[in-house]
Amino acid sequence: MSNSEIDQLVQLLSKLPGLGSRSARRAMLFLVKHRESLLLPLGQALVSAADSIKTCKICGNLDTTEICSVCANEARDQKTLCVVEDVSDLWALERAGAFSGLYHVLGGTLSALDGVGPEDLQIESLLRRIGEGTVREVILALNATVDGQTTSHYLADRIEEVSGDLTISYLAHGVPVGGELDYLDDGTLATALKSRRKSN
């Protein structure tokens, strides 16, 4: 408490999302108690990460190489491009393991409130990639928020200007797998009903 080095460490830890000042102190004590197994390895991993983790020049994913392992993998479907807001969304899709194409990380959504305009996002590089002509389908996998949907519409317009003959698609809305109707919001239920599938 009294010590400036300990204080500084707690302050840095409390800046992490999900940690307040109290949980940062708890994390700090836990770290000091596990000095050899956690404190030192974590410190070294962070210092090394600061040096080695790079943003992929093509898609914006994070990796230790200039071109990320997804973009470098020639076995992946080069004709399908999935546009996501953030690296965490890319990772979520990779975890799901249902997509074998390439990605493009926008780095956020358009937002008048937060002053985020098209020039703040990776839109020019997206249009350039599409302009190269290999891509046949662009999946706009942005979050189902107002900002996400606004950005989707804007992107669709811009993409059509560049290339008129490719498919633009969106993620389906509906009932989450394993979800209970009773707990769903009205908007999702209405969309799920409107997009109902015929039994085969």
Add this chain to the structure above:
Amino acid sequence: MSNSEIDQLVQLLSKLPGLGSRSARRAMLFLVKHRESLLLPLGQALVSAADSIKTCKICGNLDTTEICSVCANEARDQKTLCVVEDVSDLWALERAGAFSGLYHVLGGTLSALDGVGPEDLQIESLLRRIGEGTVREVILALNATVDGQTTSHYLADRIEEVSGDLTISYLAHGVPVGGELDYLDDGTLATALKSRRKSN
């Protein structure tokens, strides 16, 4: 996701109390986005802490010196010793600023279930400090849990064996300041009623 260095960092972060694998990933992305302002400083602070943070030889507090700043401060009341379970409790008492004596960190509580016996706690060093004869009052400020109270009783017995003429005291139980009666548990209410004070 695919990268072993990123994976390793997420795994280390997820070992911190309060962070699961999902929030560890979020923290990791946040760190990489704030590379200069947070990732590198935090890494360096951790590496340096692993080297410099020591456990005080006298009381068990954490500091960068062999004898912590509390023990080294001769202006503090050397006659009153406050026994706490953990360093975090010591810090909580220091934050409250209501105690000017010295501390002794036990390092846990006796627990038959977890197999923690007297030899696993800093009890011998506590009795040695008391045996030196300077201390006139020992405040047993252990948590108001079953294990904490068991340990308090055990300590009181051991302390009386060593030195019969010093005062042993406990923290008062009662209604927390700012607390509402309606939300208090029955045990606390009963204790608060039993320990009621006369109006002056």
